[in-house]
Amino acid sequence: VGVLNGVTLSMRVVGTAQHAGHVLMVHSGTHLPDTDQFCSIAQVLVPNPPGSIEVLTKTPSSIEIRWMEAPLMARSSFFYKLTLTSSQPGGFINTTNTSHTFRSLLPGTSYNISIVTVGVMDFESEKVHIYMVSTKQLSVESVVARAAQEDSMTVTWEKPADYEGSCYYNLNWQSRNGVKRRNTTETVYTIYDLDPGTRYNVSVTPGSDGRLGATTTNSSCTNASPVKGLTCHGPNKANAEIVLSWTQPSGQHSGFLVTVKENKISNWTDTCCNLTVFNLHHDTTYHLTVKTLSCGQSSTPVSLDCRTGITDPPIPPYYESLLVVSYVTQNKFSIQINRTLLDGINGRVTHVGVLVTESPPVLSDDTSILKTNLGKTYDQWRAKETHVYLATVIEAHPLSRSGENPLNIEVGDGSTWEGYTNGALDADGKYQYAIAVFTSLILQNGLVNGDVSLVSVTNFSPAVTLPPYPADIGIAIGATLGIFSVFVIVLIGFIIYWKRFSHKEQPDIQIHPMRSVAVRVEDYEAYYKKKRADSNCGFAEEFEDLKIVGTGQSKTNALHLENKPKNRYSNVLPYESSRVKLSIIHGSPYDDYINANYMPGYNSRKEYIAAQGPLPVTLSEFWRMIWEKNVQTLVMLTRCNEQGRVKCEQYWGSGTKHFENITVTTTSDVPLEDWTVRDFNLKNVKTAETRPVRQFHFTAWPDHGVPKTTELLINFRHLVREHMDQYSRHSPTVVHCSAGVGRTGTFIAIDSLIFQIERENKVDIYGIVHDLRMHRPLMVQTEDQYVFLNQCALDIIRSRTGTNVDLIYQNPAALCIYENIEPKQRFS
Secondary structure, eight states: OEEETTEEEOOOOOOOOTTSOOBOOEEESOOOTTOOOOEEEEOOBOOOOOOOEEEEEEETTEEEEEEOOOTTOTTSOOEEEEEEESSSOOOEEEESSSEEEEOSOOTTOEEEEEEEEEOGGGOBOOOEEEEEEEOOOOOOEEEEEEEEETTEEEEEEEOOTTOOSOOEEEEEEEETTEEEEEEESSSEEEEOSOOTTOEEEEEEEEEETTEEOOOEEEEEEOOOOOOEEEEEEOOOOSSOOEEEEEEOOSSOOSEEEEEETTTTEEEEESSSSEEEEOSOOTTOEEEEEEEEEOSSOOOOOEEEEEEOOOOOOOOOTTGGGGEEEEEEOSSOEEEEEOGGGGOGGGSOOOEEEEEEEESSOSSOSOHHHHHTTTTOOHHHHHTTSOSEEEEEEEEOOOOOTTSOOOEEEEESSOOEETTEEOOOOOTTOEEEEEEEEEEEOOEETTEEOTTTSEEEEOOOOSOEEOOOOGGGHHHHHHHHHHHHHHHHHHHHHHHHHHHHHTTSOOOOOOOOOOSOOOEEHHHHHHHHHHHHHHHHHHHHHHHHHHTTTTTTSOOTGGGSTTTGGGOSSTTOOOOTTTBOOOOOOSSOTTTTOOSEEEEOOSSOTTSEEEEOOOOGGGHHHHHHHHHHTTOOEEEEOSOSEETTEEOSOOOOOSSEEEETTEEEEEEEEEEOSSEEEEEEEEEETTTOOEEEEEEEEEOOOOTTSOOSOHHHHHHHHHHHHHHHHHHOTTSOEEEEOSSSSHHHHHHHHHHHHHHHHHHHSEEOHHHHHHHHHTTSTTSSOSHHHHHHHHHHHHHHHHHHHTSOTTOOOSOGGGOOTTOOOOOOOOOO
């Protein structure tokens, strides 16, 4: 390139090598024939091209590249010209560096990049290219969808990383009416008008300059909707229950959770829209809460208070002691009823009635048959149309504060009530009565309808004999003298006969032991001292009489070959009449067997279950019994190992243990000096139902022996009884030691003994043990245990009169389960 005589001259040179510069000679002058003379004007270097291009990083709005320096250009003056093009022509950039970042690009767009080396006088090298280099698509980070309410959801996300430009966002979700779309420039959006308890997929797609980026999706559930129209009622049934009903909540649900506040039990159901809650007490108000469950959070709770129904009132086994005939006349008598008979455990007792019959009664003592006579009247009885009639009914007013005002009912006073007449009785007559206790009295045409009323009836009392009128006394005396004369003659004849044949050998006669040896509390200390004389000789005689009690009863199932491995001791087998029967779950008729018997307590004929300590092969049956009989109180009176021998298999662990369909989790373990209190959580793996069970483990009782002090066992009994009264009023309490007879019998006997002293003002240890042995053999196994029970009775009585200040007895409420009581050493 140059200028000659004012004319610009130029020339393009091609075909030069890329690795070296070339000298370009430009000459001017006159060409003379046969000469090579020229005039040299300039000398320049053609630049070499740069090396290959490498892409370092890409973002939605930038591309960073670098390249190798053009070779052999170190002594030259040069630079690089970069050109960036897409679908439209682009500009160029000059730089002396070997790297560069293109900015402010469009996201998701392809670009072509070329580089040339520019040297002296703007001579350019060949171009180096890289094609179709694309920026990243826009995409959002961390899309999070959270339920705001039951019908709304809030979606949040972060702005696309490394993007410098402005952008917008497209939201998509599936609604009940199809796919919904919304645009926003914010990074948070709340979606409304959704269905409760429903899972939604939400997608976010960023965009810029009309170009959409990548779609990011997440899902979440709206909160469940609460139930509507919740109602409840407690039907009058033998087992207390509450039936809950509600209407279908809006949206979707996976089930419903019903919680009973008072017993901390939760019930789950996957069906709508009712649930029956069991394991409750009669005539008790419960606070129930219902939550709807779904894939999201459960609904806000809906609560209401509901009262369980009532049922027939209980008749305690000791009811005879609560009834006293206070006076009699020629045509009427009065009954005094202790209000303990009116126990409101199954509902408040509203009325009390008296059924009357002549002695001896024609009907049996079957209370279901007696109920049918509640509609019979005095007039019908007088007309010989019935053997039993309802004499009168009175209202059972609430107990006074003193708790001592008995009910007094006169039979034969001539009063009337509804369709009944309490007519006069016959002088010199013998009558028996039964008490009818009502929690619900239903009348039909002025008469009691025993089929629909809620009522329990005692057995008939012993005969009540009315005195004759005075005019009849002389006749009675004459008759008595005549009978006496006949008796004297017979007696003389018998004496003569006896003397004549007294030398003959007499056959053995089976003497049945007595059933009761009841002593009044005020007479007991003298009785005790008399029996303790001569090394407990009196108690030894009583205990000897008890040895044969109940032994003739059947033990058929216990003796089956298939059941023998389930018995710890061959001489301790459950009687058939009272044995605990389990459900048959494997199809074998022997599935129902366990070495355990129902035992009478003071409040119920099945208040306890006496069981042997579980064997390795009976662990599952033991926990199945706990579950099926709804046991919530468990008493253990042995250590697992004593004197090097296994007395009971440990049936719990430090965590969770599995026993077929039952899992047992130990939730707390509180060891004290003489006992340990453990809490278990039982779960039925088939129904997912859970129940709490508390175990009271007495550890200070030697096998075949007695505890060091009476105070120790009495205090332990109070602790157990407090829990029973709160949680086991409608289910049996399981008591076991090793064999389930000695220590077990003694503990059950002490509980009945304390009630007997407190409520009846008497002591009948013989009668208690007799009753226990009619249900399970060897209950109260040793003479020492029998004497120990009598010592307990004495100490309890002394504590009531203030003559035994050492005995901790008067404040059972103070016996907190976490309190370590150290009793004094005392046993006389």
